[in-house]
Amino acid sequence: MSVSTYLHHFFVSNLLTLYYSGLVLLGFLWSYVKNPFADPWAQKLRLEPPPCLTDTKYGVHKYIKVNNTKLHYVESGDPSKPLMVFLHGFPEFWYSWRHQITEFNKDYWCIAIDMRGYGDSERPDGLEAYDLKQLVEDVRDLIRQLGREKCVLVAHDWGGLIACRFRDVHPDALSALVVLASTSQEAWYHELWGSDEQRKKSWYVFFYRMPGLAEKLLRMNDMAAFDTVMRVPGKDTITTQDIECFKYWFGKPTALTPPINYYRSNFAYTLADKPRCERPVPFLYALAQNDAYLSTTLIDKMKNYYAHIEPTIIENCGHFAQQEEPAKVNSLIRNFLSKHKV
Template sequence: MCPLDIKLHYVENGDPSKPLMIFLHGFPEFWYSWRYQILEFSKDYWCIAMDMRGYGHSERPEGLAPYKIELLVADVRDLIRQLGREKCTLVAHDWGGLIACRLRDVYPETFNQLIILASASREVWNTEVWENPIQRRKSWYVFMYRFPWLAEYMLQLNNLAIFDRAMLVPGKDSVTPEDIECYKYWFGKQYAFTPPVNYYRANFVYDMPNNQPNGNVPMLVIYGEKDAYLELSLIDRMKKRYGNIETAIIENCAHFLQQEEPQKVNKLIRDFLSKTNSS
């Protein structure tokens, strides 16, 4: 069990005797967004791709308080313990990355390595969104999501067309219409969007202290060159905040990079793991 007795669903693959690798998805996703990485890294790791609270098969508590970032962080920390481990390699995308960065800041001893895709710490994102008008424009939806029911209404329009627009890439076949139907199956359920949107509502702040991270965790940050939601200048802020960090940008790639360019993402992760495992 996790905080507030939350039941979390996860998919696993690989040998449980091998090192633990956990995957945290973003918005609006669920464990399925890691299908390419689960297959790739289960050769060498015990892979666990979880549905975060409010998503997929995991429990969906009502209200805003259960989606505070402190509880989301505790979910991951407690899952690691429930799996009988003290450390893991964590791979996280989008909202999963915000949670992972906070976990790394508070409990650095939890990590062997941390890989962040298309994300940043809350402190870095908050500074960028208020100091960079381009990032503020790219983050318009974050402000819209604060209004009751408006986000749910907009996201469900035209048979959940948001998934077709955001994830299907002309000329690339790594995300198929059949994959999109998997997302629409889950998010087409009644009230399915409210818990994920509550992540934004519960954690939005106009100002926050720039708390400095603890520990020295090997960290890889990867962005897509054509990310519609994040400015590449966030990478520079991440470099200033964290030591022992490597960064990479995948050309001609957008926000959902682990699905759009799985081979490139997997190679970057594997190269990083090879270096940091031997160091």
């Protein structure tokens, strides 16, 4: 990439970071003006987890050390059956796969992890701990530590970026790959700089680069951001109790910075392109029609990088697809796995 392109991306990225940070600061100021005696960062005390987080229908809670990091996971199903690993996105944890665990635990050994820095998993210090290479090796070591060489990998959002890179470097470890409302790092990068629509939808990626400010925004008004981004008017698949589960974990004092560090650690002004993946790994790629963060035009970019990809769009659905439309997503995954006899 030319020096001029690098400088252009550097200038625009930092300008957008400052711009969105300024808008957020104005929002903070307006909050004080409206009610100068209120504390917008006061939070409801959540000492006990909501009952659904310990509901045995979702499985057994366990811990495992992989790639020198202790991860928490929920295990459900028969360990003699094919392994299915779930990778959540931001801002989520294992619970975002609750509907898929109960659907697939009859036919697969389901493992839904809290990725490093999330939920009850270890939270390493420093940005380097959240580099994409480390996150990929967490998954590879997890599969080995579970005594397997292959798995069906099902991923969403940030989990999808990790899964796509895993597909690039460890194709032999995959029986099949399902990526929901996500993209590869390369496809997102090229769409970010080639599409005004995607750049606008990715505003938060630029904003998250500002140290400390994103954490304060997400904590405002008892973490109302979770209600705003996850609840869907007219749909009851994501309930108030579900939102309480997310607020329980992300409301802890050190819980927000490590997940946001995924963005900070992997942001780049330039990104080397990669060769097209020709290895025949079954790959279901599903974007949500109403996704507020990803443009459906990413499908064309993903087709350029992966030969064996089956793209689809989940209609009348937003970004948190597996939670918002669990029946649609479960049917989509099951039909895909059945088609490939996985």
